[in-house]
Amino acid sequence: MSWELLRLHAPALLIAVPLVASFAMPILGRTKLSRGIIALGAMALTSCIAIFLSYTVYTSGVLLYVFGAESPALSIPPDSGGIPIRIIFTIDALSAFMTLIVAIVGFSVFLYSMSSDQRHTGLEGYYTLFLMMIAGILGMVNTGDLFNFFVFLEISSLAGAGLVAFRIEKGKAVEGALKFAVLSTMGALLLLFAVGIFYWQYDALNIAAIASRMQFSLLDQIALVMLVAALAMKCGSVPLHFWTPDAYSMAPSSVTAMLVVSSQASLYGLFRVIFTLYGIKLDWVTVGWIVIALGMLSMFVGVTMAIPQKDVKRLMAYHAISQTGYMLLGVGVGIAVLGDPASLQSYGMAAIDGGLFHIFNHAMYKGLLFLTAGAIIYVTGTRDMNAMGGLGHRMKYTMIFFMIGALAIAGIPPFNGFASKLVIYESVYRFSPVLAIIAMLVSILTLASFVKVFHSVFMGPELPEYDTGREVPLPMLLGMGLLAGIVIVIGIFPAPFIDHLVAPAAQALVNQAGYISAVAGGG
Amino acid sequence: MLSTTFHTGAGYWNPLVWLGVFLLLLVLAYLFWFRGESGYRREGEQTKPFLSGNRAPARGEMHLRASHLYWGFTEAIRGYYERVVPAHTGVLNDYLLWFLGVMSFILVIMVVIR
Amino acid sequence: MIGNLPLITVGLITVIGLFTIVSKRNLIKILMGLNIFEAAVNLFLISIGYREGGIAPIYTNAVQGLMVLPTPQALTLTSIVIGVATTAMLLAFVTIIYRNYGTVDTDRIRELRE
Structure with missing residues (x-):
């Protein structure tokens, strides 16, 4: 009862x-x-x-x-x-x-x-x-x-x-x-x-x-x-x-x-x-292209603004903008072919799937990255990447979690970011090849900028000012580990995840009549 | 049964292949490491970097800091950065103006032109 | 014409509010502009809820006539409450900023930029 x-x-x-x-x-x-x-x-x-x-x-x-x-x-x-x-x-x-x-x-x-x-x-x-x-x-x-x-x-x-x-x-x-x-x-x-x-x-x-x-x-x-x-x-x-x-x-x-x-x-x-x-009542081509344009601008401007940043969290914030662009691009392509059942079935649904899948993946790896940034700030007491270096010697777990997050956001297999970006690239390519190519370029720049963070924060000799630094406490590691685990599991089993969680969500999004009834x- | 093969519509992808390659590389790296010099000592002169007899700089000096990285990249597309970076003025009025401006722009495209 | 007066007022107040927000450099004045715009939205909600000859849905000693669903009024009350909370919080922020920066001029409150 x-x-x-x-x-x-x-x-x-x-x-x-x-x-x-x-x-x-x-x-x-x-x-x-x-x-x-x-x-x-x-x-x-x-x-x-x-x-x-x-x-x-x-x-x-x-x-x-x-x-x-x-x-x-x-x-x-x-x-x-x-x-x-x-x-x-x-x-x-x-x-x-x-x-x-x-x-x-x-x-x-x-x-x-x-x-x-x-x-x-x-x-x-x-x-x-x-x-x-x-x-x-x-x-x-x-x-x-x-x-x-x-x-x-x-x-x-x-x-x-x-x-x-x-x-x-x-x-x-x-x-x-x-x-x-x-x-x-x-x-x-x-x-x-x-x-x-x-x-x-x-x-x-x-x-x-x-x-x-x-x-x-x-x-x-x-x-x-x-x-x-x-x-x-x-x-x-x-x-x-x-x-x-x-x-x-x-x-x-x-x-x-x-x-x-x-x-x-x-x-x-x-x-x-x-x-x-x-x-279906709205002017789907115009609205779709507006969403795509917002997405492309977000992707490109976000990632290029991220590269020269010195503040580790500000850099990651610009990446959050850039990744939002992928979601807007994927779903925007779905909107742009909403009134065209043939295209919607052949690649529109896949694009929406990719966009929604990326929302999930982004929440996981971006959450993980911000938490690792928090762990770095917790130990060093500064946000400025110019003042950091050599933390990998003392913060091994944080470094591993950061690597998982960074590789996932850059779309490197076998992490979850790759799976959703693959879906977005393939479906967007069939809509307009240029958009897909720019999306891949942005992904490369993302990797480049995270290499910069990785190098300047974790690599190099141990700096004298952080000689007393230690690994962060266990609850913080557990929080990061939970997200990192999900990033890996979804990266290895993307197909069941898409079939059972993402595809029904995309169907529910498109199925307006079902929602009304x-x-x-x-x- | 959870399947790792992932059909994307245009092709398929299996992370296990990648993991296999990854594992193989790890094994190879281990083998190289295993065959390395066994007489290595962790202390003493030989761990210090050798810079043609010059004294190695202090630990803090050796590290390549964040602002030195990608200098060439930002320099190469300086025209772009000179326009985009100053647009982030940090003034609240500008933020609001951008917001209202973009809204009017969308209004023109979506309602007036179509 | 006279029936449209509330909507014309809404348009007028909206323009005043938005103009204040983008043109004034004083944070307090920006918040005033925000509140003026909010007043416009509230007036809009109230004026769309008006029905000629309708009476309030109070069943005790009700007179004959068409009762009006008070949803817009409820929305307006909620929106006013939210507005008060927002304004209080924003004014608290302005106080802290003034204490730390010694100014409420948006041109000088731009530690975070680029």
């Missing part, structure tokens, strides 16, 4: 557990022990619920959860005139896919944070914000309601900005946080404007309800522009990326790894808006 109840209310618990733990933290988390138990326990519980939920969705199809209704499946009340008025969580395979990412990265990051952040004060506030951010990201990827998406977006950006500013660092961290927060607020307000436009026309806020009535009038087009611009800014694509290196480089490293996931939740929002909200048929 209670098992059944748990299964029924898992979507609500997914948000409730981190939120309740977050608000309990300032009261109960006064000592180191209780703080650790609450933070790690809440995150572990959230991850378990998330994995359970994803498993349920992958095995038995779209899951609806209607807040405040008599039964969680009653999406359209009989007296509402056919409009779903309540807040509905619509969890399809794509949402489950993103939830899985949050679960894995979130748990590793919390494990890592258990020792990496302990040298600082005010940690109960830190974990309060951190858990709130997790709740915000989980809400963004699972909600089926546009206004609710705005609220969760604001929760995750506000908590994220607070965390970026957490270690003031003579005001520099606050500067990064301020830029991040002002731009996020701006984007969120535009998103709210678009939500208003939809309510004006269709009297609905639910994504499925709006999608089923979508006219693609002039107002809808303006709303689409606002949504695309706001969400592309939030996911950090060039030329809207300026806040990304500022915020990523100044945040504590465990937070940066989570900010990557938060950006990808915005990317999810972008794809959800284009595919599910508008679907899941909500409309739930009455």
Whole structure:
């Protein structure tokens, strides 16, 4: 009985557990022990619920959860005139896919944070914000309601900005946080404007309800522009990326790894808006090419800006922008052939598969790389790569984890980055060879720039100033090791992963009718 | 049964082959190392670098620091870097202006021209 | 014409807010511009929720007439609350920046660039 109840209310618990733990933290988390138990326990519980939920969705199809209704499946009340008025969580395979990412990265990051952040004060506030951010990201990827998406977006950006500013660092961290927060607020307000436009026309806020009535009038087009611009800014694509290196480089490293996931939740929002909200009705060639153009610019400018950087985290932040370009390129090609069933079947779906697969892989190896950067900063106390050298002698495990992450981001087999890039290259090549060739060039430059980091940080003779340096504590190694293990396992078994997790997610993204009928048929 | 062969639509890829090659290289490297000089000592003069009789620089001086790497690359496409790097001004107004500018650009393409 | 007045006001306030955001170099003024833009969005939400002759959905002693679903009003309240939180946080950031940099001029708050 209670098992059944748990299964029924898992979507609500997914948000409730981190939120309740977050608000309990300032009261109960006064000592180191209780703080650790609450933070790690809440995150572990959230991850378990998330994995359970994803498993349920992958095995038995779209899951609806209607807040405040008599039964969680009653999406359209009989007296509402056919409009779903309540807040509905619509969890399809794509949402489950993103939830899985949050679960894995979130748990590793919390494990890592258990020792990496302990040298600082005010940690109960830190974990309060951190858990709130997790709740915000989980809400963004699972909600089926546009206004609710705005609220969760604001929760995750506000908590994220607070965390970026957490270690003031003579005001520099606050500067990064301020830029991040002002731009996020701006984007969120535009998103709210678009939500208003939809309510004006269709009297609905639910994504499925709006999608089923979508006219693609002039107002809808303006709303689409606002949504695309706001969400592309939030996911950090060039030329809207300026806040990304500022915020990523100044945040504590465990937070940066989570900010990557938060950006990808915005990317999810972008794809959800284009595919599910508008679907075939929008002008797919134009929108597809805009997304491809953003992707190409992100790839190229991101990687070229990364090469001359001196700050290790700023360099990695530019790589995060560059890798976002691959996802935009893959899915953009899918959008550009959305209305052409023959091309969609022959390479469009593969391109979308590649883009989504890359989201997962990116969250894993980029999270890992930011965590290793945090370990380096933990030992050396500086971010400046010019001041580093010879750390490989004392930090062997960190060096191995860094190598795994660096080879994965550069697309070297047998790590997971190779598998997703291979899918993207092959499918994009059939769409336009030039784009695929530029993508490969960017991959080479990525490798070049990580060779630079590897050489300047780990290689060379042991520097006298780090003679007392030691390997980082065990929880940090465990957090990195978990992500590194996933990077390797997916690299060796890409086929089952694509078949069972990525392909259903891509199908769910393209299948607009299925999404609508899941909500409309739930009455 | 988990299969490692990965069909991409245009071809296939099996990481095990790569791992096999990797392992083979490791074995080869071990063999070379194994046949090496056995009289090597870890202390003394022979571990020091030999620079034509000059004294080796201090440990910190020997390391090639990050900013020296890829100097040639950035120099070769200096025209590009001179335009792109200063665009990252760090001024909040510019960030907002870029955001609104790109939004109007997309608006023009998506709504006006089409 | 008179029915469109709220929407015209929305357009006007939006332009004022966005112009303030991109043209003013003082952080406090940028935040004011952000709040003006937010007011525009809130006014927009309220004005789309207005129905001629509709009454509030309060069932106690209800008079005859068309009841209006108060969703836009609820959205506006939520948005105002979020706006207050955002503004408070941003002002706190500006305070810390002023303490460390001694200025609120965006041209001089650019430690992070390039």
